[in-house]
Amino acid sequence: MSALVCALAPLVLAGVLGPAGAGKLFGRGTARQAPRTALARLLRDGGRAALVLRALGAVELLLAAALLAPPATPLPGAAAALLGAGFLGYLGYAHAAAPGSSCGCTARQDAPLTWRAFVRAAAVLAGGVAAALAQQPWWTAAARRPAAALCLVLAAAAALTALSADPDRRWRMPLRRLRLRIAGHPLAATGHPLAATGHPLAAAGAPAAVPVAATVELLERSRAWQSASRVVRSALLDHWDDGGWRILQFAGVHGGGTAARPVLVLFAVDAAASLDTVREPAVRVSVIDADSGAPVMATA
Amino acid sequence: MSAYRTGDPLGRRRFLTAAALRGATVIGTGALSTGALSTGALGTGVIGATALGAVDADAAFAAPIRPLDPAVAESAFAEGRITAINHDVLEVAGSYGDHSRVRVTNATSVWKARATTAADIETGDGLYARGLPLPDGTLAADAVWVNIVNLHATIRGIEKTRLHLAHGQHEIVGNLMARTTSAAYGDASPTADLSRLTIGQSAQVLGAWRPSDGSVDLVRVAVAPGAGRRR
Numbered sequence: 001m002s003a004l005v006c007a008l009a010p011l012v013l014a015g016v017l018g019p020a021g022a023g024k025l026f027g028r029g030t031a032r033q034a035p036r037t038a039l040a041r042l043l044r045d046g047g048r049a050a051l052v053l054r055a056l057g058a059v060e061l062l063l064a065a066a067l068l069a070p071p072a073t074p075l076p077g078a079a080a081a082l083l084g085a086g087f088l089g090y091l092g093y094a095h096a097a098a099p100g101s102s103c104g105c106t107a108r109q110d111a112p113l114t115w116r117a118f119v120r121a122a123a124v125l126a127g128g129v130a131a132a133l134a135q136q137p138w139w140t141a142a143a144r145r146p147a148a149a150l151c152l153v154l155a156a157a158a159a160l161t162a163l164s165a166d167p168d169r170r171w172r173m174p175l176r177r178l179r180l181r182i183a184g185h186p187l188a189a190t191g192h193p194l195a196a197t198g199h200p201l202a203a204a205g206a207p208a209a210v211p212v213a214a215t216v217e218l219l220e221r222s223r224a225w226q227s228a229s230r231v232v233r234s235a236l237l238d239h240w241d242d243g244g245w246r247i248l249q250f251a252g253v254h255g256g257g258t259a260a261r262p263v264l265v266l267f268a269v270d271a272a273a274s275l276d277t278v279r280e281p282a283v284r285v286s287v288i289d290a291d292s293g294a295p296v297m298a299t300a
Numbered sequence: 301m302s303a304y305r306t307g308d309p310l311g312r313r314r315f316l317t318a319a320a321l322r323g324a325t326v327i328g329t330g331a332l333s334t335g336a337l338s339t340g341a342l343g344t345g346v347i348g349a350t351a352l353g354a355v356d357a358d359a360a361f362a363a364p365i366r367p368l369d370p371a372v373a374e375s376a377f378a379e380g381r382i383t384a385i386n387h388d389v390l391e392v393a394g395s396y397g398d399h400s401r402v403r404v405t406n407a408t409s410v411w412k413a414r415a416t417t418a419a420d421i422e423t424g425d426g427l428y429a430r431g432l433p434l435p436d437g438t439l440a441a442d443a444v445w446v447n448i449v450n451l452h453a454t455i456r457g458i459e460k461t462r463l464h465l466a467h468g469q470h471e472i473v474g475n476l477m478a479r480t481t482s483a484a485y486g487d488a489s490p491t492a493d494l495s496r497l498t499i500g501q502s503a504q505v506l507g508a509w510r511p512s513d514g515s516v517d518l519v520r521v522a523v524a525p526g527a528g529r530r531r
Binding site: 172173176177180185186187188189209210211212213214217218221222223224227233234235236237238239240242243245247249250251252262264266267268274275276279280281282283284285286287288290293295 | 313314315316317319320321322323324325326327328329406407408409411414415442443445456457458459460464476479480481482488489490491492494495497499500519520
């Protein structure tokens, strides 16, 4: 098993170093990203950091190619292990010197330094050691035990994907966008709130329901609210719809001093109205005694 | 009066509906709003306010308004996690090591993703309360907002019953609530139409945090105007 792991290490390592190197060497973002990496802090110059990043990309590409070639010498593996060790050292420095900066590991995003970057660098180091110890070319080993090799490579790919700096942005969000495009917007039904629910009112052509938030917004900008707000002491206590009206219940205090008594302030607003549909809302206001339920004159 | 005093909620609502509809009719929007609102100058900055301060859910984050009426005592705020509930008094451990006791009355409005009653308040919930300080050291609450959260987030996933949101480095699950969750597109009124939300949008999210699993029950998702047009 360990022989198989060693034999396959060059393949996996090339799969990691190749794309990362190509991204650094040919990526348009390298020059833009370089000044924000910890490398720029180390070299005290963003331009120099970009050059170094591109050179590093070229080295990674060369290493990837050498790792895929027949293993004449353990040199490529040793070089990759050295690179991993170098990454680890650099990350340690960056973590201490510029904790907030991007590591520039893949030269593609502004991901801040996390434990993932360290694990990734350690994986490169371990992969390099394994590749240096490989006894046979990876294709020979893979041909001998294809199922085990496939499982190993898939597991390694999954582990490395999980370790990539921001799995969300790179594959989860695009996948979700794609699903929305293919399957349609999952909330499209809310555009016609009753349509998709099989609600009996849907057939009758009921207008789109107005959320309570919109009714409260309409009320709070109405003249009725301004006239009653001196009495109101609470936020919305309760609300319900009845016969096309939406009733909003508040608690309040009527009168001052010893004559002060608790009251309920009730507003009745058209349940289908919102600021978008009505310019001059009609609001019914009534103030009733909280204990007896008798109407109270609203002239405070 | 019998229907009003009985515990039967339907009878009570029927009575209150009749009382509300008997009330005076006032027509029109507020004097300052007609012009300013149509241009969006006031935007979401306008929040409902009473003599004691602001009242709607956004108000939990607004600075307390100084009352204009000298007869009205200045309102006080309390916030923190509820450590114990003794009848109608909530013991609250504040975020800065302070401690307060909040008294909930029949007239206290309780917000927990919707207007509800004090029976919905649980130990472990977070709380913002506004009310009057009483001589016995408790705060008689006019309004209590339970577990309210208000944050800037990015929409990272849309499903039938929930949204995936990113807030800084944190991944948050936002539960959609039927008939409660609304969306606000720009300056337009909140609407039940959530179909214009897209992945990648920045959103201002108002909701109630669920202490049990750390998710958020979404009340309102506000996104930039026109952002929903591109798909």
